[in-house]
Amino acid sequence: MFFVLETLFLIISAIVLLRISGRKSISQMTIATTVVMISIGTVIVQPIIEDSIFKTLAAATIFIIVLLVIEYLKMKFDFFESMMAGKAVMLIENGQLQIHNLKKHRLTVDQVEMRLRTQGISKITDVKNATLESNGQIGYELKDDAKPFTMGEYKKFLQMQNNVQQQEDTIFKEITDGHMDEHDKRLR
Structure with missing residues (x-):
């Protein structure tokens, strides 16, 4: 019975430690994160084989602290980020x-x-x-x-089309462009 309780305690501890480390999907993990996560999995299983549950939790906690320090340094220094994660x-x-x-x-x-x-x-x-x-x-x-035709581009296109039609159909065009020949002939 103690074995089952110890295992449940280790699983809950691992979940808590991994929640502290942050939320990232596997595809977003860096190399350092992946190494730490695999190591934690290996370390968490050790007390089931051995006797020291506290050494296991201490080791897993150290892994998480190192991971958090690495993530902090990556945010703070660009060269550290490129060294740890690489560049595109x-x-x-x-x-x-x-x-x-x-x-x-x-x-x-x-x-x-x-x-x-x-x-x-x-x-x-x-x-x-x-x-x-x-x-x-x-x-x-x-x-x-x-590139796909976006809704914004479509609206601009429609606006351009409407402006062209409006410019052609307005009565104010005479004022800006002068009298039209067709009207002049009929009025004479």
Whole structure:
């Protein structure tokens, strides 16, 4: 019975410690976060095999404190963030695949195409720039001809069309542009 209570205590302690460390999905974890989370999992299991539950909690707490210090330093200093997380790498620049960067990060063209397809991009030639972000996701910028027509652009387009029609149909045009020939002939 003591074994079950000890296990429940460890699970609850692990949940509390992980909640303190912050909320990030696995895809958003940095390398340091991933290492700490795996280590905590390993450390939490140790008291089930051994006898020292307090050493386990102390070790898990130290892991979380180190993780929080790393996260704080990443927020405070840009160089530390780039050292721990890395920087974005260009995969497509001005519409051209950067093959040397693909090879450097062990990506194939098929993998890049697959990730772009999941973003709704059907042609790699529609992409102006694409980057491999530090969290492993691909960020992209479409070429102007491939960008979707937004509601804001549609409203501007309609406004331009309405202004053109309004300018053609107004009676004030005579004042700004002078008399029209058609009216002059009929009045004479």
